[in-house]
Amino acid sequence: MILFDPSALLDFPRYGIQIPALDSRKIRTIEFLRSHPQLSGREREWLHEGFDDTTEPEHLFRVHSRDYAQGFFDEQAADRLKAAFELVNPDGTYNRWNPQSAENPLEELIPSLMKMEAGTWRTGKIALDEGFCHYMGGGAHHGHRDFGHGFCPVNDVAVAIRRLQNEGAVNRVWIIDVDAHKGDGTAAIFRDDDSVRTLSIHMASGWPLDGSLPPSHPSWTPSDIDIPVESGEEQFYLSRLSEGLDRLADSSGPDMAFVLAGVDPWEGDILPSTHLLNLSMEQMIERDRLVYQFLEAQSLPSAWVTAGGYGEDSWRIHSAFLEWVLLRRLT
Ligand SMILES: [Zn+2]
Structure with a gap:
């Protein structure tokens, strides 16, 4: 039900990367569940620990352009990572990156990255077998x-x-994205594909929709169901999400759903670009239960991934939800 592999964590500090996406979010969640009085000793029932999968170029070619994807496996790898992790400013200075503190050069992150990515596919396979799987990654x-x-x-x-x-x-697959930021890449990739329906509820005017990208940029591509939430509208979040899920239910039945359960809409998140959406801990937990119960009512296998979440405390949201799910499914 939960997929976790320490070797699929990205360990940013090892590469001098200072993005506050901490591996502790995943590690502490697993520690919390392992030490839970009703879950301890029953790991065989709820934990898949370790997997051997990786992502090959041919897997990427089905989604990404050949030139872009191939670059992760040749001498362009470090540049690909610098761009995606936004480590270099336009003026050449570094952003959340200190190569002098790195133990390893950036390109050595690629094997972990490709393993981490493959974990999402493995999570989908387990979800199809078991009905539910939550990956600590992706x-x-x-x-x-x-x-x-x-x-x-x-x-x-x-x-x-x-x-x-x-x-x-x-x-056919549904993607339900409740991360604070709009699922822009997903919307653009599946724009003309009726086999994948995308729902994204996100900050209405937070990055990437903050005006920093030109109107022609693919980040503006609408999802099939877009639910923008303006700053200060937190009290409407859950009802709008519920309405969005009802709209999704009107579309033709899929075989499974992927859920991007980012915890960065939480008011305790420390990344500045998430501060236009400030859900309470209670709203966050209610959000995840709402999505879970919606999919349960549809009898749909669901594969959950962690998506965004920044700072020392974001593990608490995942832990609260997974404690609830595991006790619900195991008893
Ligand atoms: Zn996010």
Whole structure:
């Protein structure tokens, strides 16, 4: 039900990257669940620990342009990562990056990145078998066909869906994206594809919709169901999400759903670009339960990924939701 592999974590500090996307978000969630009085000792029932999968260029080619994807496997790898993780400013200075503090050069992050991405596909496979799987990783929804931004080099959910479709495991899929930021890469990748329906509820005017990108930029591509939330409208968030899910239910039945359960809409998130949406802890937990119960009512297998979440405390949201899910499913 939960997929976790320490070797699929990105360990940003090792590469001098100072983005506050901390591996502790995943590690502490697993520690919390392992030490839970009703879950401890029952790990065999709820934890898939470790997997051997990786992402090959051919998997990326189904989503990303050949030139862009191939660059991760040749001498352009470091440049691909610098661009996607936004490590270099236009004036050449560094942004959330201190190469002098790095233990390893940037390009050595690629094997972990490709393993992390493959975990999303593995999560989809487990979800199809077990009905539900939550991966402690994944959700790089700002990955576009031929570029990455917003800390997202490649779009793992899109790659996973194409891989599952190619294997004949699924035909139609829903993507429910409740991260604070709009799922722009996902919307653009599946824009003309009726087999994948996308829903994104996000900050109405936060990055990438903050006006910093020109109107022709693919980040403005609408999702099938876009739910923009203006700053100060938090009290309407859950009802609008519920209405959006009802609209999704009117579309033809899929084989499964992917959920990008980013925890950056939480008021405790520390990334400045999330501060236009400030849901309380209670609203966050209610949000995840709403999506879970919606999919349960549809009898749909669901694969959940962690997506965005920044700072020392964001593990608390995942932990609260997963505690609830596991106790619900195991008892
Ligand atoms: Zn986000």
